[in-house]
Amino acid sequence: MQSTPTGRTLDVEDLTVRYGQALAVDGVTLAIEPGEVVALLGPSGCGKTTLLRVIAGFVRQAAGRVRVDGAPIDHLPANQRNIGIVFQNYALFPHMTVAENVAYGLRARGVRGPEVLARVSRFLDTVQLGGFRERLPRQLSGGQQQRVALARALAVEPSILLLDEPFAALDRNLRLDMQIEVKRLQRALGLTTILVTHDQDEAMSVADRIAVMNKGRVEQFDTPVAIYDQPQTLFVNGFIGTTNLLNGKVAALDGGTATVALDAGAMLRLPSPAGLSSGAPVMLSVRPEQLALSQVPGPESWRIERGLSLPLGAQLVHEARTADGASLKIVEPRRASPADAARIYCTLAADARPTLFPRPT
Amino acid sequence: MNKLAEWQLTLPLALAFAAIFLAPLLMLVGVSFFDDDKITQPGVAQWAKFLGDPFSYKVIADTLLLGVKTVCATILVGYPLALVYLDSPQRLQKVLIFIIVMPLLLSVVVRTFAWIVVLGREGVVNQVLLSLGIISEPLRLLQTELGLVISLTQIEMPLMLLPLISVMSRLDPNLRDASAALGASRWRTLFTVIVPLSMPGLVAGCLLVFASATTAFISQTVIGGVRLIYLPLLIWQQSLVVFNWPFAAVVSITLLVSVLTVVSALSYLGRRSGGYVHG
Numbered sequence: 001m002q003s004t005p006t007g008r009t010l011d012v013e014d015l016t017v018r019y020g021q022a023l024a025v026d027g028v029t030l031a032i033e034p035g036e037v038v039a040l041l042g043p044s045g046c047g048k049t050t051l052l053r054v055i056a057g058f059v060r061q062a063a064g065r066v067r068v069d070g071a072p073i074d075h076l077p078a079n080q081r082n083i084g085i086v087f088q089n090y091a092l093f094p095h096m097t098v099a100e101n102v103a104y105g106l107r108a109r110g111v112r113g114p115e116v117l118a119r120v121s122r123f124l125d126t127v128q129l130g131g132f133r134e135r136l137p138r139q140l141s142g143g144q145q146q147r148v149a150l151a152r153a154l155a156v157e158p159s160i161l162l163l164d165e166p167f168a169a170l171d172r173n174l175r176l177d178m179q180i181e182v183k184r185l186q187r188a189l190g191l192t193t194i195l196v197t198h199d200q201d202e203a204m205s206v207a208d209r210i211a212v213m214n215k216g217r218v219e220q221f222d223t224p225v226a227i228y229d230q231p232q233t234l235f236v237n238g239f240i241g242t243t244n245l246l247n248g249k250v251a252a253l254d255g256g257t258a259t260v261a262l263d264a265g266a267m268l269r270l271p272s273p274a275g276l277s278s279g280a281p282v283m284l285s286v287r288p289e290q291l292a293l294s295q296v297p298g299p300e301s302w303r304i305e306r307g308l309s310l311p312l313g314a315q316l317v318h319e320a321r322t323a324d325g326a327s328l329k330i331v332e333p334r335r336a337s338p339a340d341a342a343r344i345y346c347t348l349a350a351d352a353r354p355t356l357f358p359r360p361t
Numbered sequence: 362m363n364k365l366a367e368w369q370l371t372l373p374l375a376l377a378f379a380a381i382f383l384a385p386l387l388m389l390v391g392v393s394f395f396d397d398d399k400i401t402q403p404g405v406a407q408w409a410k411f412l413g414d415p416f417s418y419k420v421i422a423d424t425l426l427l428g429v430k431t432v433c434a435t436i437l438v439g440y441p442l443a444l445v446y447l448d449s450p451q452r453l454q455k456v457l458i459f460i461i462v463m464p465l466l467l468s469v470v471v472r473t474f475a476w477i478v479v480l481g482r483e484g485v486v487n488q489v490l491l492s493l494g495i496i497s498e499p500l501r502l503l504q505t506e507l508g509l510v511i512s513l514t515q516i517e518m519p520l521m522l523l524p525l526i527s528v529m530s531r532l533d534p535n536l537r538d539a540s541a542a543l544g545a546s547r548w549r550t551l552f553t554v555i556v557p558l559s560m561p562g563l564v565a566g567c568l569l570v571f572a573s574a575t576t577a578f579i580s581q582t583v584i585g586g587v588r589l590i591y592l593p594l595l596i597w598q599q600s601l602v603v604f605n606w607p608f609a610a611v612v613s614i615t616l617l618v619s620v621l622t623v624v625s626a627l628s629y630l631g632r633r634s635g636g637y638v639h640g
């Protein structure tokens with residue numbers, strides 16, 4: 001494969017987009033490294049597609065800039081940006097064969113003759129559709145159409161690749177295959193890529209960094225691990241993974257450490273975020289796998305009322321309720337956990353990294 | 362309910378259609394095979410007279426040509442209009458659709474006489490062109506084919522625009538963006554994506570406009586005048602002026618057959634190009 005492993009940087013600066021009065025994108029800033037895959041993750045209507053459409057040049061922003069390799073591209077029309085895009089519904093040209101679809105961008109750029117055929121063959125082989133050249137899009141399955149859309153976008157050797165929920169229409173197995181396929185191609189070509197999704201597992205597995213969006217803003221832009229372990233806002237905390245929320249109060253502050261009195265009845269010493277004051281109401285967020293059950297009471301444990309225990313793959317999920325009425329989910333590896341009802345105290349697991357958030361009152 | 366009973370339910374309508382459309386058509390064919398205008402002598406003399414006269418072929422050709430010219434003009438004006446309509450914001454679309462449908466809401470006679478006012482020697486067009494100094498003498502537009510095609514273009518425009526707009530607005534808007542992102546200019550997108558995909562609407566529009574323009578007796582006679590002779594005028598003269606019904610029947614059948622021939626050829630082309638819209 002003729003590769004250009006030197007990807008481009010993509011900088012989105014203070015981007016704001018309005019549809020009439022409504023803000024669809026509200027001051028988004030993203031600095032994306034060459035060859036990086038960034039996932040845009042967020043609930044429906046948070047402005048992910050709109051952000052892509054601005055970068056591709058289909059929609060004009062109200063304010064802000066987009067730069068590729070440092071040079072602003074805002075003045076360029078969509079057909080001069082050299083940005084590849086795969087739409088959620090693929091948007092293949094229904095009246096053209098697979099080969100014609102892939103050749104479309106090459107022809108539009110004035111490539112002629114055997115060069116077109118060679119490149120079409122190369123990219124169709126890359127997505128393993130060499131035998132489907134003469135089919136029409138409607139004669140292909142969803143996954144095949146998606147691969148044609150990918151080949152069509154890649155054939156013109158774009159500098160940036162935008163993928164708008166490209167796997168949404170695929171079933172689980174095919175989705176996994178395609179995720180790997182896209183990741184492989186993207187690596188080989190060194191393509192700076194933005195992937196829109198509202199599937200957090202997809203974002204976690206495919207992306208180098210994730211931008212979590214909410215209501216047109218980026219709430220956190222970080223690596224998957226950091227997003228999972230150190231959510232910066234309550235929204236990110238609730239949106240990524242499953243979490244338990246426990247109410248409490250700051251009992252004492254000592255440098256970077258806060259002693260928190262949980263309403264459930266325990267005293268915990270935790271690293272404190274900036275801006276907490278003594279006596280402030282807080283919320284403690286802790287992942288289900290970071291909680292542990294025990295038989296013995298202690299100052300750092302709180303009493304719970306056990307509910308159902310459900311096996312989930314290799315794990316066991318316990319439901320429980322605290323004295324102040326918060327419901328908890330606790331996850332343990334299956335073999336380590338005799339489902340014994342005597343373990344009625346809950347505590348933080350040894351490696352737990354819970355997060356404290358100021359509680360709005 | 363069984364199949365037979367369902368079939369029987371359509372019977373009244375089928376009979377009504379037979380009585381209203383089929384019977385007169387058969388009578389028309391029957392009448393054409395009489396030699397005299399009293400309809401007493403069966404024979405093929407009228408057919409021989411019509412088909413043996415070179416003038417007949419000129420009238421047939423003129424009629425079909427009028428249809429072709431009107432179709433071309435409605436495409437040239439209507440296609441860009443349809444594109445404008447699709448790009449307009451929703452509120453403007455409502456106004457536009459009202460303007461587009463307007464000709465259908467007016468009586469043929471009113472529309473046609475309005476065009477006389479517009480195209481006449483002292484009409485709006487000439488007044489404007491004269492006062493701008495573009496021409497020094499009034500143009501002759503009434504009773505010319507040009508004037509007739511202009512007015513038919515306006516009158517038949519809804520028949521072109523409605524099918525065109527309905528097909529175009531069902532196209533995936535992402536296709537245009539996809540084309541642009543692949544580096545295509547607006548014109549390239551228009552001719553390689555939008556035009557091929559809107560073919561079914563275009564063909565339907567052409568069919569309607571062609572059939573309607575070739576048979577638009579009132580416009581043809583009032584704006585074209587009696588010096589421009591098309592098949593409908595010939596039918597009217599023979600049946601209501603000369604009272605030679607067999608000959609009028611011959612001309613009517615000729616009009617029917619020639620229009621149907623063109624229309625079926627067009628719809629065959631349409632079917633070959635169609636079918637991608639929901640692909």
Ligand SMILES: Nc1ncnc2c1ncn2[C@@H]1O[C@H](COP(=O)(O)OP(=O)(O)OP(=O)(O)O)[C@@H](O)[C@H]1O
Nearest residue numbers: 019023024042043044045046047048049050051198
């Ligand atoms: N063409 C448009 N005109 C007006 N408002 C729009 C338009 N497109 C999107 N919006 C609005 O802008 C906001 C952001 O839309 P966008 O399509 O970017 O969301 P999204 O994050 O892609 O959602 P989803 O996950 O459902 O695709 C939404 O509130 C939407 O209603």
Ligand SMILES: [Mg+2]
Nearest residue numbers: 048049050164
């Ligand atoms: Mg979207």
